[in-house]
Amino acid sequence: MTTIPNPAANIGRATLGFLADVGRLAVFLARSVGAIFSPPFYFGNQLRQMLSVGYYSLPVVGLTALFTGAVLAQQIYIGTGRFDAESTVPTIVVFGITRELGPVIASLMVAGRVSAAMAAELGTMRVTEQIDALTTLATNPFRYLIAPRILAATLMMPLLVLISDIIGVMGGWLLSTTVLNYNSIGYLQRSLDFMETWDVVSGLIKAGIFGFILSLMGCYQGFNSSGGAQGVGRATTNAVVSASILILAANYAVTSIVFTD
Amino acid sequence: MAQPKLSLRGVCKRFGRKVVLDGLDLDIMAGESVVIIGGSGTGKSVMLKCVLGLLQPDAGDIFVDGEEITRLKGHEREKMLRRFGMLFQGGALFDSIRVWRNVAFGLISAQGMKRKDARRHADEILAKVGLGPEVGDLSPAELSGGMRKRVALARAIATNPEILFFDEPTTGLDPIMADVINELIVERVRDLGATALTITHDMASARKVADRIGMLYGGKIIWIGPAADIERSGNPYVDQFIHGRAEGPISMDVQRL
Numbered sequence: 438m439t440t441i442p443n444p445a446a447n448i449g450r451a452t453l454g455f456l457a458d459v460g461r462l463a464v465f466l467a468r469s470v471g472a473i474f475s476p477p478f479y480f481g482n483q484l485r486q487m488l489s490v491g492y493y494s495l496p497v498v499g500l501t502a503l504f505t506g507a508v509l510a511q512q513i514y515i516g517t518g519r520f521d522a523e524s525t526v527p528t529i530v531v532f533g534i535t536r537e538l539g540p541v542i543a544s545l546m547v548a549g550r551v552s553a554a555m556a557a558e559l560g561t562m563r564v565t566e567q568i569d570a571l572t573t574l575a576t577n578p579f580r581y582l583i584a585p586r587i588l589a590a591t592l593m594m595p596l597l598v599l600i601s602d603i604i605g606v607m608g609g610w611l612l613s614t615t616v617l618n619y620n621s622i623g624y625l626q627r628s629l630d631f632m633e634t635w636d637v638v639s640g641l642i643k644a645g646i647f648g649f650i651l652s653l654m655g656c657y658q659g660f661n662s663s664g665g666a667q668g669v670g671r672a673t674t675n676a677v678v679s680a681s682i683l684i685l686a687a688n689y690a691v692t693s694i695v696f697t698d
Numbered sequence: 699m700a701q702p703k704l705s706l707r708g709v710c711k712r713f714g715r716k717v718v719l720d721g722l723d724l725d726i727m728a729g730e731s732v733v734i735i736g737g738s739g740t741g742k743s744v745m746l747k748c749v750l751g752l753l754q755p756d757a758g759d760i761f762v763d764g765e766e767i768t769r770l771k772g773h774e775r776e777k778m779l780r781r782f783g784m785l786f787q788g789g790a791l792f793d794s795i796r797v798w799r800n801v802a803f804g805l806i807s808a809q810g811m812k813r814k815d816a817r818r819h820a821d822e823i824l825a826k827v828g829l830g831p832e833v834g835d836l837s838p839a840e841l842s843g844g845m846r847k848r849v850a851l852a853r854a855i856a857t858n859p860e861i862l863f864f865d866e867p868t869t870g871l872d873p874i875m876a877d878v879i880n881e882l883i884v885e886r887v888r889d890l891g892a893t894a895l896t897i898t899h900d901m902a903s904a905r906k907v908a909d910r911i912g913m914l915y916g917g918k919i920i921w922i923g924p925a926a927d928i929e930r931s932g933n934p935y936v937d938q939f940i941h942g943r944a945e946g947p948i949s950m951d952v953q954r955l
Contacts, residue, residue: 566786566787566790567790570786572750573750573752574779574804574853575807575808576776576807
């Protein structure tokens with residue numbers, strides 16, 4: 438007798454699988470946050486992670502911000518030119534960079550760099566039994582490995598995005614003054630005239646949230662990887678993909694619910 | 699009868715539909731060295747991981763000095779784990795830190811020893827496994843297979859544990875290096891006065907380090923006795939295993955073409 442695939446059973450299986458994943462992630466999240474706030478703290482690991490997330494991501498984030506700011510100015514110039522409003526270019530560039538593109542693009546770049554690195558490193562530690570060894574040496578892996586990573590990313594992302602905001606705006610300025618013949622001082626003046634503190638601050642808050650998400654996904658996927666080199670590869674891919682999607686979804690949710698003004 | 703140092707009672711563990719441990723009983727007395735032999739995938743590692751709490755058994759109880767430890771969590775579990783030392787099969791050295799920090803990890807992290815003292819201690823322990831202090835400055839990636847095992851052994855004994863576990867200590871080593879590791883294990887365990895549980899499928903290693911040898915098959919210890927009696931166990935499963943015969947009551951799930 439051949440079995441006929443039952444669509445209802447497939448939907449059920451997929452739903453149960455999804456719910457199990459959400460549950461596992463929730464437990465992981467709770468244990469990670471618990472570890473961030475309970476001693477012992479490993480300051481050496483904390484510092485190393487902050488360097489790796491913050492300092493070593495600077496070139497990547499800076500370059501993307503520079504190009505993004507420049508291309509944004511170029512497009513807005515074309516768009517606003519259609520109704521003779523080219524004078525608004527600096528204002529819109531600042532608005533777009535600080536509120537949206539700064540945090541989102543920087544976080545996506547860091548997700549590609551840092552989530553992947555975390556997943557690969559923790560995944561390798563998992564499959565070579567280093568995480569088990571840590572436990573048998575009476576050291577909680579959540580405190581020793583996970584907490585420093587998540588804390589580092591959550592704290593360093595706002596700093597990175599602040600720098601990326603500045604470089605992005607300067608990218609727009611660079612293009613506008615060299616290619617589009619804007620007056621340098623006038624451009625900078627207009628950039629600042631309509632900028633509100635909240636534009637920058639809301640972007641930095643988002644950056645913190647995205648930093649938390651991207652490190653959580655990197656750690657979760659790596660920590661739970663199995664099955665040798667292939668498993669580590671899968672964990673790395675899943676970390677970057679899930680971090681990127683969650684960052685974009687969270688961005689929409691936070692912007693439309695919290696930052697509506 | 700004296701109380702066993704480590705005791706497993708009816709321990710069961712399954713993964714999905716696959717039953718790995720099926721009511722396993724095992725008693726190990728203080729200061730004794732027990733070797734458990736068995737084929738690959740018979741659950742030898744699972745047994746060790748259940749004791750250490752890396753896996754949670756589905757049923758059964760585990761006792762250390764008569765005290766139940768099966769379901770300990772958090773700080774209680776960490777306190778209990780300080781009494782154990784484990785040599786992992788692949789060494790499981792932390793490759794992000796140097797060799798001496800690996801050896802001293804338990805001293806620094808669990809006992810809060812100062813860095814300088816820990817370094818001195820690490821050098822002493824490295825010397826006990828026949829490695830010079832210069833090895834301490836290497837990264838684990840720079841070590842050969844035999845050296846990795848020695849460093850892993852050094853890390854396992856560094857905190858003077860009461861109970862030592864060895865997971866396939868000689869796998870992947872040439873016969874001479876394997877014998878060197880076996881001798882080190884015997885020496886170090888005797889030196890510490892520790893209780894040792896070794897799992898292996900290497901019979902030469904089992905004969906060398908064991909006071910008693912047991913065989914794990916079908917999720918249970920099917921035979922256990924003094925190491926000298928292993929040749930006369932009268933158990934067809936044990937006979938087949940120690941002589942390495944393809945024919946016998948143990949059928950390997952190998953598809954014949």
